[in-house]
Amino acid sequence: MKKKGRGGGAITMGDIARHAGVSPMTVSRALREPGTVSDKMRRKVDAAVRQFGYLPNRIAGSLSSRRSNIVGLVVPSIRNSLYASMIQSVSDVLRANGLHLIIADSGHSLAEEEALVAALLAQRVCGLVLHNTVHSKRGCDLVRVAGVPVVETGNLVARPLDMAVSYSNFDAAKAMTVHLGRLGYRKIGFVTLPLRDNDRSKERRRGYLAALKELGLPVDHDLVLEAVGGLNEGADALVRLMQTGSDIDAVFFAGDVLALGALFECQRRGWNVPGRIAIASFDDLDLLRHTVPTVTTLRVPRAEIGRRSAELLVNRLRGAPPERVRIDVGFEIVQRDST
Amino acid sequence: MKKKGRGGGAITMGDIARHAGVSPMTVSRALREPGTVSDKMRRKVDAAVRQFGYLPNRIAGSLSSRRSNIVGLVVPSIRNSLYASMIQSVSDVLRANGLHLIIADSGHSLAEEEALVAALLAQRVCGLVLHNTVHSKRGCDLVRVAGVPVVETGNLVARPLDMAVSYSNFDAAKAMTVHLGRLGYRKIGFVTLPLRDNDRSKERRRGYLAALKELGLPVDHDLVLEAVGGLNEGADALVRLMQTGSDIDAVFFAGDVLALGALFECQRRGWNVPGRIAIASFDDLDLLRHTVPTVTTLRVPRAEIGRRSAELLVNRLRGAPPERVRIDVGFEIVQRDST
DNA sequence: CTATAGGATGGTAGCGATACCAAAATCACG
DNA sequence: CGTGATTTTGGTATCGCTACCATCCTATAG
Incomplete structure (x- = not known):
């Protein structure tokens, strides 16, 4: 009263x-x-x-209309600049359509991703973008039951939860390795990012191995290293590979920061690139075009992935029928001076 | 019925x-x-x-309890990796306290910031973190009326809207310039980021000029350039400064990416750093410790800024009295091989 | 000039939770 | 074992808005 x-x-x-x-x-x-x-x-x-x-009051509005205007995005790490341009383009498209973005990071943990998905769904987000494509059982169930549109972007999985916008990590890594082989390199090392709960890393390694087979080159397990990421790790990995004694002539790094760290190590030690050792990278960090020498890499259209993911969500929210979509944005090998 | x-x-x-x-x-x-x-x-x-x-349903919960669990964050650009570690630490602290984070970027525009603040407040965020410290009139009013706690982080303003966690851009730029002077450099160039609606840039330039005065060095306006950011811009700026004909011996870049671009340009042209030209940077991008030569820079504890900002918000939400807080996290000059 | 379609308004009943207070159950202790 | 002090539990009234339908105008047609 x-x-x-x-x-x-x-x-x-x-x-x-x-x-x-x-x-x-x-x-x-x-x-x-x-x-x-x-x-x-x-x-x-x-x-x-x-x-x-x-x-x-949008809270009251959302409750009443049973419709929210917030999209949730889960990336493995906010700090990793690799995701920045994708996040930016998702954000841009959403905002142009009156939607907001909650960003969360799972710290590369499956359990954490599940908790975040639950929290975001409790928040009644109207859509989700998940970078990781490996999910816990409950995570999948939650998403399915909630019935909100979901886009997976980290790897082009065969059977996405709902929609997928990505490229094939396998094809990309294989293509780069074959490219190195065609350039004449015979002892090609490979440095992978952590494999645990990460199908992107696994696919890349699989691609590398498939390429060696196709090239008719032997697999030398001493030439495959796992590194957690970061400039130092890249430098360390390179040095360790060089010390294996084998006449390694090229290294393919499955992460741009690793490659950069390795390149700087070469500069410090005065090792000629690609004369003494060739370096190839994954992901076209802007920097790689400016270093001396410039670095050969795989370009993935990160911004396009973000844009198209957001567009798919927006269309769904506008009433597009819920059909399983699978968009391959492809990749491109950028040959530069380091190989 | x-x-x-x-x-x-x-x-x-x-x-x-x-x-x-x-x-x-x-x-x-x-x-x-x-x-x-x-x-x-x-x-x-x-x-x-x-x-x-x-x-x-957290939406219903929030409406009923008149309390939300989402904090809004506005940065000038998501893409800029400089903000990444701050965003990450804000996000970490918030999540440890059951709060979520909506991230928006204003694209360095005042009007856009105002629109975002309005949208976030309509969303009834329970707190705000604003990187920019210059706001439109309506923006200020909105925040004041809404009565939610706000932290400003871009520059340590004298009289914050509510709370501020930052460092003095003026002091930092001045300290670095004086540092260069003490090292013996006499013709010190300065490359600033865009000044429009950006007190951080303005303060840095002011600091540079104040330092020259303190050092008893003349101000040569040909040695002060404005660049929009990016590796290319840094390289261009350096080349332009070198071509002024004056015997410039050091350049202080008010942004780390600019400095990096300049350094790479030197590598390409074979200009010895710091022999022919010394380079100093602002913001301790991890990379600067790995380049050849390593780059002298100003270290700002970005993660600490994020952490403490989030902590202030959390405390307020827990009932801490709304008192004007102003935390100076300071900065540090990191002398390396480029000067 | 009346009938009627169609757009502009208003009233009512929730949306799905929580605040607040009352009722019931449990406990402590003489 | 009774009585007041304490938990625990439940009922009711919003929170601020939108969906839905009823109502009221204002045109247009016959």
């Missing part, structure tokens, strides 16, 4: 309606679908809204 | 309550404050929750 709820209560639609001399419904419509309201009404409402600096 | 609302309606707390044979309130409590509910009840609730894979 409260009276005017004097409390700190913020301004509501009802307040605006009263001051504008119209009904709350008219305020609601004037704000959301200005076209369905007469000019006179709209002006009255707009005036009151401006006068009070009114901001509609 | 709907019956059981058969529709696609998701499972609600009421459903769980019915199946567990308890009241909805008990379910609500069992989920939020398990301690206030008897073991027997809690077990019944937990069982039903698991059986149905129930996820509480």
Whole structure:
């Protein structure tokens, strides 16, 4: 039996309606679908809204309409600049459509991803973008039951949860390895990122091995290293490979930062690249075009992945039928001076 | 007069309550404050929750409790890796406290920032972190009226909107310039990032000029350039400065990417660093410790800024009194081989 | 000038949770 | 074993908005 709820209560639609001399419904419509309201009404409402600096409460709106305007995005690591351009383009497309983005990072952990997906769904996000393509059982169930559109972007899986926008890590790694073989390199080392719960890493290694077979080169397990990422790790890996004693002539790094670290190590030690050792990278970090020498790499259209993922979500939210989509954005080998 | 609302309606707390044979309130409590509910009840609730894979609707919860668990963060550009470690630490602290993070980027535009702040407040975020410290009038008003805690992080302003966690861009740029002067450099160039609506850039330039004065060095406006950022821009700026004809002996870049671009240009042209030209940078990008030569720079504790900002917000949300806080995290000059 | 379609308004009933208070169950102790 | 002090549990009333349908105008046609 409260009276005017004097409390700190913020301004509501009802307040605006009263001051504008119209009904709350008219305020609601004037704000959301200005076209369905007469000019006179709209002006009255707009005036009151401006006068009070009114901001509609989207929480109430979402609850009432059973529709939210927030999309959830889970990446393995926010810090990794590799995801930045993808996040940016997702964000741009969403905002152009009045949607917001909650970003969370799973720290490369499956369990954490599951917890995040649950939290995001509890938040009733209207869509999800997941970079990882390996999920826990419960994670999959949650998504399925929630019925929100989902895009997976890390690897082009055969049978996505819902939609997938990516490239084939296997094909890409294989193509680069074959490319090195064609250039004449015979002892090609490979440095992979951690394989645990990460199909992208696994696929890349599989691609490397498949390429060796195709090239008719022997697999030397001493030439395959796992590194956790970071400049130092790349430098270390390179040095360890060089010390194997084998006459290694090229190294393919499955991560751009690793390759960069290795290149700097070469500069420090005065090892000629590619004379003494050739270096190839994965992912076209802008930097790789500027170093001396410039670095041969695999270019993946990260921004395009983000853009198209967001577009798929937006279309779905606009009513597009829920069909399984699988978009291959491809990749490109960029031959530069390091090989 | 709907019956059981058969529709696609998701499972609600009421459903769980019915199946567990308890009241909805008990379910609500069992989920939020398990301690206030008897073991027997809690077990019944937990069982039903698991059986149905129930996820509480946080939207309804927020509306009802007039409290949300989402913090908004506005940075000038998501793509800029400089913000990544700050974002990551904000995100980490928030999540450890059950809060989520909406990230938006203003594209260095004041108007855009205002729109984003409005949108985030409409979303009823429970706190804000703004990197920019220059705001539009309406932006300030909105924040003030909303009454949510706000942390500004880009520059240590004298009188923050609410709270500030940062360092003094002026002091930092001045300190580095003086440092260069003490090392014996007499003709010190300066490359600034865009100054428009950006007090960080302005403060840095001010610091540079103040240092020259303190060092008793003349100001040569030909030695001060504005560049929009990016490796190419850094390289261009360096070349232009070298071509001024003046016997410039050092350049201080107000952005790490610019410095990096310049360094690579030197490598390409075979200009000895610091023999022919010394290079100093702003912001300790990891890379700068690995290049040849390593680059002298200003280290700003970005992760600490993020962490402390988030902590301030969390404390406020826990009931800490709204007092104006201003935390100076300081900076550090890292002398390396490029100067 | 009346009938009627069609757009512009308003009223009512939730959306799915939580706050607040009352009722019931449990406990402590003389 | 009774009585008041304490938990535990449940009922009711919102939170601020939108969906849905009823109502009211204002045109257009016959």
